[in-house]
Amino acid sequence: MSGDPAALMIEPLVGWPRKAQAGQSYLVTVDLNGPAAPEDWPYEEEEFDFGVSLDGSRRFVCEALNEPSVVLHRFGGTYGPARFVIKASRAPGPGTIWLTISNRWGVPVRTVELPSEIVADAVVGQGHVVVPALNGRTATLPAEHTVPGQRTGRRPASGVWSPHHITISYAGTDRAWAVWTARQLERHGCQTFLLRWDPPPGVPLARLLSDLLGAPGRVLLLLDEEYLRLGQRTEPEWNEALGAVVRADPDRFAAVDLSARTLPPSTAVLGPVSLRELDPAEALRRLLTTLDLQDARPEPEDESVAPRFPDAPPAVWNVPRRNFRFTGRDTVLEELRALFENGPPAGARVALRGISGVGKSQIAIEYAHRFANEYDVVWWISASFRATARQQFADLAEPLGLADSSALPERVRAVREALRTGRPHRRWLLVLDSADDLEQVYDLLPEAGGHVAVTTLTQGWAASGGVAEVQVERFTRAESISYARRHVERLTEDEADQLADAVEDFPLLLAQTTAWLDANRMSAAEYIGLLRRADADEIGIQTLPDYPIGFQTSWALTLDSLEQDSPEATELLRLFAMFSPGSIPVRQLQRARPGDLPTLLAELAADPAHWLGALRRLSESTAVRMDYVQPSDSVGYVDSVEMHRLYHRFLRRTLTPGERDELSAVACRVLVSADPRSPSEVANWPVYAELLPHLHPSGALESSEAAVRDLVLNCIEYLRLRDEESTGLTLCEQVLARWRIRLAPTHPSMLVLVHQHANMLRRCGRYREAEAVGRAVVEQLAEERPSDDLDLLRAEAGLGGSLMALGLFKEAHQLFDDVWRAYDVLDGPEAPRTQACLNNLGVALGLLGRYQEAADVHAQLLVLRRQSFGSDHQSTLLSGLTYARSLRLLGRHQDATALQGVNSLLHRQTMGDHHPQTLAALHNQALCLRRSGDIPAAADLLRSLVERCRNLQGVRHPMTLMVQADHASFLRSYGDLTESAELTDAVADGYRHLLGDDHPYTVGVLGNRGLLLWLGGDRAAGARLIEQALRGMTNAVGADHPWTLGCALNAAAVRRLSGRPDEAAELRRETLLRARDAVGRDHPLVRACEDASGTGAEEPPGWDFEPQPI
Template structure:
């Protein structure tokens, strides 16, 4: 009987709206929501009804209950729909031929699968929506319901995405588990928590013991509610390194113009998500995030949602809404078991669920075994209850897992050992990796000769390899299987790119079931795999994803304590990767673990230990832990010098590292002396044109600059630049660095025009060679802005500084010393241009950050007091400003000596403070002395010296010594016009008798 209505004709838009009840299995909520929105846009009323009647209720009664509702009933059909309960096929057939056929005018259906439905569903005349576009799906839906097919009456303000259209960005969410059962109430609560949270704080943590189903629930949420998001990104968070690498991979997916360094990418991603551009509807899932350290630097804020799975209850204190994930409800347990193992009766499923405590992971394993094997349920339960196999497993540290669950896993693995030995061999090999994502395909990179005889099949027998993997996936030992991209979109990944995902609990249990001898053999294999997979170039950002993949497996495989030279080199390369990729915290932790292991293998002066110390010191220095780097390098240098025949190159490198430590610690005189020794040794040992010699020469220029010897620094830097241009060519990164150094020297020498011209050229080269987001390019942009400011640029540099600060923060982080230096310079600029509120905020931030990084006695921390004084003075707080000026002046005089340019700058500000506080005679004396020293140190025509002249003229006028004041002022104006030009802001300010000041520009080298 055909109950389909004829399409409406003219006047159909005036018809009375109808009521529809859309009935769906929870699995297909996105489809039900889309159908609801489309029908409502045509003026109809819709009620959604998630339908999963208890198995005890006869199906005809459950369908009859639907008929109690007013309106027509639209069933959303799929093969999953007919597994509800689950119920025998005969019961469905009887109900469809009975109550549904008798009420055919009330029922309609859509079909979402390409698989054959039960023959009896023909009575519903389901319209097929599988594999078609949104417009055609809407047309078929309306036609099936006999509704007008014209344009919608109204478009809803919010409408879900068509479920066949995936989100714009879909990031490695695990495949949907077609056996996912229940959890509907939890999923609905989760959605409510996320959607009702205030914008910027929608963070929910799913908490529970291992094996309770947190990951499966997060994956189901992503699939079930995918139509509500434009971006869904999955981040495996078992280890910090893999978490950060995966999190940063979202940046290119969002089209963000950033490089390959994970920290830079993460900061760019967080900023894009915070702003909601290019997408505002996003969901980020952090799976297995148990270590909360540094969470505030990773968690995104903004209009989207964050979902975390974890065992750590500390997320409640970290600001997340906590949702506890308990075991299955009994009905969920039995439904899952009967669906996965159809031969089980309801009573047998109930017995198994009781025995396994309704723990999902245990039920998955039991259902896999009972579904694949012919073992009687009674025999299986007897073995579980006796616990005979669990005696093989040490239960300590297994997160409260019941002994019955351990027995269940033991039964499976030991039976596989008998029937599928290759599968167990492969599984045992995986325990030599860290749990989570395991790049098992790397074993196929090894020559068969490097494998034991019993494992040679891993590299040479592809059919056995495939069968073993399939077996372990079918038995749910591996939660999923995927392949790493080859980088060629047209190429299919091979077995070498395969990876599996192994639950932490399964990993722990299998580890306990593996003999110590087998485990040692497997660890040796994995160490060889890691060495064979090492690309050998940690400086190449294109290879960083491979290094991030290898990093978590160093410790479990025993690679950190390996005697193998190639494995040791891989360990060092992974440490170098941490340095070059900006993963300083991970690198710091890894270096300590390596040191702990290698200290038992090598004497402290062994070349391996020296290389470790060199890399560890570089990471600590880059991370801002200057004192720790100094202690490490100092101890190593002392050990080397105590040796009767120390390696000269090792001595040279270690001494150079220690000189750098001195510079960062503010010990400028010691740093220069040590750097001069390093340079002299390098010239004698390696020759004047060796790369290390020129590097030492460059660092000597840095030391001279920090001591205020700008002319000497420029001579050295210019000489280094010319040699590098000859030997390395103009576009080499080292040559570009020398170019920045020369431009900086010229600016500090007061040659602002020359500095700007050189830096503009250097900026173009940096962009061409290194790209816009490279740290050295950002350094060049910073110096360019300072050159433009000193050269008297009339354009507003505030916008450029703000943009650079955003880029600096993305690349380095807000607390890195390079970023803090820009914060201070931006604050000085804001003060100079009248934005005192912004200036105060930025200067306070910079002062506090430098004090935390360097300590209160460091010259930069002391010099920052002068910047604070300038803000206070501009705000009219003259007494407080003078206190800051005098403290900076006195402090730097002690540490740097009275003739250092920084000290002279503090003196210039202190004299102004004395003048403004009525201490005119004292101000004049300080100004006169400062001018005298500036002429000797910087020269009579340096812009700073001329500022000192203008300041002295102000003090003389305050004391009514007009004749001398006039002569001093006239000399200053003539020299300024000749040096900077009559239209330079500095010259014009002096002509207008504006009291000059000195900005402290923090510079660490």
């Protein structure tokens, strides 16, 4: 017949996965329905042959298993479906399979879109189950579905019985148990398939359970409250469904009990055996016995990569408590997991991005708990405030077993290195919560290894490259309805839908409205009406931009109810708004001094039971989360409180200016009472770390109270002592902007602040700015104060530090000498600040090339400090180091080596291997070993120091540059010119960036580069740099400085070997005379000059420039 086959009114009958697990293969069947009765067949031919094709549109790979056609018959339907295997891509997300049906001439007569979402885990309710072996492939067998708008057709036959194939059905929250169970069963010879239980509403429970039997083996149910509660199923429904399905096929079902409570009676038909509160061996025994596998011989287990027993926490764990009422978000969690699993081998970083209030942090918390048994380290960091984030990151050092260091940057770098290298743990997850400013925390990210999850409001993370992004939207309506009905059981499906509509599916707002409805008996209809009718004028608050009025309305209703029922809890809530939302100091509030709190709150804090009750009320009715501590020997207490940032903004907007000022004063008094007033004591550092985030929201930076100013200055001093110069500089500049308005430049608090500002600038490498700040203060105080004024002396000492860094050694020396003499008269030689200034004086003398005077000063100070502090005090060890360095610079290499060997050992024993002062001691020891002839030991120590300084202090830190410069010189002298050149170029670039082109360190390292070029054969370029170094060093430190004389020695050799003997001889003669005057006749520099005038006249240039600590 020649008619158009399309007139036959065919209906495709397709079995395909509506959700496909990433990387999984599936069986897709395509059949056709024709007219129901033979008499309706309109043609003479009794059969029509239709071609069938599938196109996966880059998301699926499609392959036909048999002839891709379906024969439709007038009397019996078809002879069987066309069958395809499709494989989902590794990347989760929406996908489409295009079905095309063609007539016998290949003309398409029907095209159908088959949507399929690729997820990380398989999902029950989609009807597809695993087929262990299908033409050599692993695939799944989906239930048939008609295409949208078509009637349902036949169901496929059940899979072939396979006793060693086990489908594991689990609730999403129990994924850790599912993964562990699957691994153990696979070790014992079984094939497994994970199927997440997520029953769609409205589908009979018995049908969903029957669908599980499509798998070719047994079905293991992991039962707990969450499994039974999903889909809002009632106990009678479970009783009926289990009775009908399980009793009909009891050998196909098995179950285990993961519940912390007794399971309902309906589950008795499954005979579930409990696996809770058991050790791993007993849990495994029970699992195997339940499945009649107790005699199976297991494969060996590699515990370093195997999923851990779910009840055994990771070795290192620091994550907020799990929200056991967490609902939905399975798609986001699956996408997050897939991005981690399929990320680069060097480590995956994923940002959860979305507006405030959509539940990013809750998703991250659930992910950490749900996948905990796949990690050895899970660490949570509150990243909204830089200082807090760095402190919490550094806190990971102790549980990782890293050597302790008082310097926070060193601990941060040590943790980064441990995570990067995977030692001691390779499987780790780091969560940076509320990391909206990438620049503030980016330096915490390890360069490789592990997984990093970030929650953020901004697009900066994804735009930075190397960070994948998951967009977190509001709840889907189905998630909203499920959440609402789970939290308020009296809600009907329609009421839950209306509530979700009123709050526009915002998770945070839904949490607050359901909490209110659960605690109050107002009808849902009345409450929803209030949410929809109210406006900003009615509720009397400022609105939050870009957020629905429902936020303001629901929270205003909550506040109104709270104020009527518990005025003291309301007052406490408003006071919370004056602290940082991420870590409200409830313990400090409860311990506040008499008179610090208003009467109502003071009475509340004095009664522990009422205090705890008020906190509990806030937790139940507001966007506040509590962390409880329950000591074994006392009653529990609330250790910390966290408030959602959006709710924090809302509360602050409800306050009048007068209320805000009153509450700010209260908050500042509480912070002052918590101030230990001694930031130099290491034991107090955790307290200052907790106080820092509250300075800004409390109003402490604007306070005119002297005690509050002292608190701010103590926090800045804490940052200085922790070597947190970047954070310290930011805080200094914030405070300066406020205090300059109300304080005179010479006010005592202002002078301390400016001194710290200059100090932080200097530590950040901003030396010119530090000099300008310090010089302005010195000049102003010098006009108003006597020369021995303590404020002036402190300012001069600070200016001296900036000048020394800038290479202005003479002026720095003069300042240090004046200040030391003044302190010696005022305080005596034993006073700490006198000794500190004497140390600076000795360093300045060494930088001036006056090595003998420097050695005398350091020897004197070493004796003083041994008498004052003992031999193993940090200050004494520093003096031992500086004295040994002076001896080395004098050419007394054997004496220096002996002294530095003991000093380095004491440093390591007292301060640890990672302290910056220990690294400085080891650096000097390496140079002593080189000069005393122990070349192999010097080589090993220098190479290890370069790596340690890079990792612990960064590539452009002055110490790293100094160590690299000396290692480069060593390599040049002992054979590796290529690596030496690379290091020298890096150091030159670093010094140029840090100190400028004319600084003696930049000039000296360029001279070293000239030596490399000369030795490498490029004599013209080498000669230019060597001559340039001589001119530059002469300008920087003068013609008589040992550094200049070393450059002159090199230039003389270049002139001699370049055919300019007369110029060379004159320069050698002048250099020898100057060297004898500068360092004495027995110094190695003098001997080198003498050799160059005699037997060594033909030797190539080779005098190294060695930068010194500043």
